[in-house]
Amino acid sequence: MNTLLVLLGPTGVGKTEWSLRIAELLKCPILSADSRQIYRGMAIGTAAPTTTQLQHIPHYFVGTLSPEDYYSASEYEREVLSLLPKLYEKNPIVVMTGGSMMYIDAVCKGIDDIPTIDETLRRELQELYRKEGLDPIRQQLKILDPVFYNEVDLKNPKRVIHALEVCLMAGKPYSALRTKPEKERPFRIVKVGFTRNREELYDRINRRVDQMIADGLIEEARGFYSQRHLNSLNTVGYKELFDFFDGNCTPDFAVEKIKQHTRNYARKQLTWFKKDKETFWINLSDKNEDIVNRVMMLLK
Numbered sequence: 422m423n424t425l426l427v428l429l430g431p432t433g434v435g436k437t438e439w440s441l442r443i444a445e446l447l448k449c450p451i452l453s454a455d456s457r458q459i460y461r462g463m464a465i466g467t468a469a470p471t472t473t474q475l476q477h478i479p480h481y482f483v484g485t486l487s488p489e490d491y492y493s494a495s496e497y498e499r500e501v502l503s504l505l506p507k508l509y510e511k512n513p514i515v516v517m518t519g520g521s522m523m524y525i526d527a528v529c530k531g532i533d534d535i536p537t538i539d540e541t542l543r544r545e546l547q548e549l550y551r552k553e554g555l556d557p558i559r560q561q562l563k564i565l566d567p568v569f570y571n572e573v574d575l576k577n578p579k580r581v582i583h584a585l586e587v588c589l590m591a592g593k594p595y596s597a598l599r600t601k602p603e604k605e606r607p608f609r610i611v612k613v614g615f616t617r618n619r620e621e622l623y624d625r626i627n628r629r630v631d632q633m634i635a636d637g638l639i640e641e642a643r644g645f646y647s648q649r650h651l652n653s654l655n656t657v658g659y660k661e662l663f664d665f666f667d668g669n670c671t672p673d674f675a676v677e678k679i680k681q682h683t684r685n686y687a688r689k690q691l692t693w694f695k696k697d698k699e700t701f702w703i704n705l706s707d708k709n710e711d712i713v714n715r716v717m718m719l720l721k
Contacts, residue, residue: 422513422608423505424514425517425610425611427454427518427611428518430616430691431690431691432468434622436615437474439615441470441478444478447512451515451518452482453517453519454520454528455519458483459485461485462641463645464641465637466641468629468633481504488654489653491538494527497527498524522694529612530603546582558578559575565589568594569584610699611719612697630680642666643666649663657679657682662675662679
């Protein structure tokens with residue numbers, strides 16, 4: 422039976438390492454489910470697979486788009502579902518790994534039929550956001566979709582702006598379009614969640630940020646400074662450094678904020694993923710756990 426093996430978990434847990442090991446054993450490709458690794462030039466800040474790793478195991482959805490390109494979970498769903506039949510012709514198992522919750526849910530469960538957003542409208546709302554901030558966009562959303570207004574994180578510009586875009590394009594509330602049932606897939610889905618003890622996970626995150634800085638994250642972020650308004654760069658690791666470039670903080674303070682915000686994101690990911698009762702969880706802190714054998718048993 423054709424199978425999609427989904428290896429998920431919080432940032433910094435070790436998904437890349439284990440996905441490479443498992444994909445090599447299965448002799449199958451890897452689909453990245455990371456909403457930032459898909460952009461070119463952001464390899465350090467997104468902890469993307471290295472050039473050597475990409476050459477060793479075929480990867481998809483890594484470094485394929487310009488940071489200026491618009492991309493969404495619905496487009497990811499469409500492209501993955503179009504690609505999988507071709508990949509299954511060569512191997513009955515494909516690995517998908519990443520921590521972008523919406524991307525994984527889009528492929529595994531389906532996403533609502535959200536209209537394509539007109540580029541003119543998108544630019545207008547982005548310009549409004551740049552000039553006047555998020556408040557006028559929040560107020561429009563409150564009028565057009567009070568239900569979603571009361572659910573959304575009102576401090577998250579990506580979510581708020583997208584909801585208003587949909588309201589204006591569809592002519593109906595965004596919340597009214599988010600009620601579709603889970604979609605059937607013509608392949609088996611096996612989800613494996615990786616976790617670690619909190620102290621160990623946080624230590625790994627902190628050390629990884631230090632390594633990113635050593636690898637040149639500051640220089641990588643500086644190269645995108647003129648494009649800092651792009652949604653793709655509203656990302657932990659870049660936005661804190663942009664604040665430093667603006668003169669609002671010291672570099673050490675920016676690095677500590679990257680660590681803090683990454684830890685916060687890891688908690689958010691775990692909360693989201695833990696809601697899915699179909700995920701088999703493996704604690705990588707358990708040194709007695711035979712990780713590969715456990716995953717192989719789940720595939721039988």
